[in-house]
Amino acid sequence: xxxxxxxxxxxxxxxxxxxxxxxxxxxxxxxxxxxxxxxxxxxxxxxxxxxxxxxxxxxxxxxxxxxxxxxxxxxxxxxxxxxxxxxxxxxxxxx
Numbered sequence: 001x002x003x004x005x006x007x008x009x010x011x012x013x014x015x016x017x018x019x020x021x022x023x024x025x026x027x028x029x030x031x032x033x034x035x036x037x038x039x040x041x042x043x044x045x046x047x048x049x050x051x052x053x054x055x056x057x058x059x060x061x062x063x064x065x066x067x068x069x070x071x072x073x074x075x076x077x078x079x080x081x082x083x084x085x086x087x088x089x090x091x092x093x094x095x
Contacts, residue, residue, distance in 0.1 A: 022088045026051075047084040054080055 008028070013021035029045035032038075041048055054076040061069045 020088075020091060022084050046087045047080060050076070050080045050083050 011021055011024050013019060014024060025045035029041045029048040032041035032044055057076060058073060066072065
C-alpha cells in the first residue's frame with residue numbers, strides 16, 4: 001500500500017542549496033491533517049491553520065458576501081505572512 005508521502009514533491013531549496021525554504025513542511029503537514037494528527041501538523045508547519053482559515057474564508061466569500069470581506073482577507077493574509085516568516089526565522093536561528 002502506498003502512502004501519501006510517496007507522492008510529495010521534494011524541496012528544491014533544501015535539495016540544491018542545503019537550506020529549508022518558508023514552505024518546508026507544508027505538504028507533510030497537510031498529510032498529517034488528512035490522517036487526523038492535528039497537533040503534529042501544527043508542529044510540522046505552524047502556518048497550516050492560518051492558511052486553511054485564509055483559503056476557506058476566500059472560498060466562502062466568493063459565494064456569500066460579507067461586510068468588510070476585503071479587510072478580513074487582508075488581515076488574514078498579513079497574519080499568515082507573520083506566522084510563516086516568524087516560523088522560518090525561528091527555524092533558522094535555532095539550528
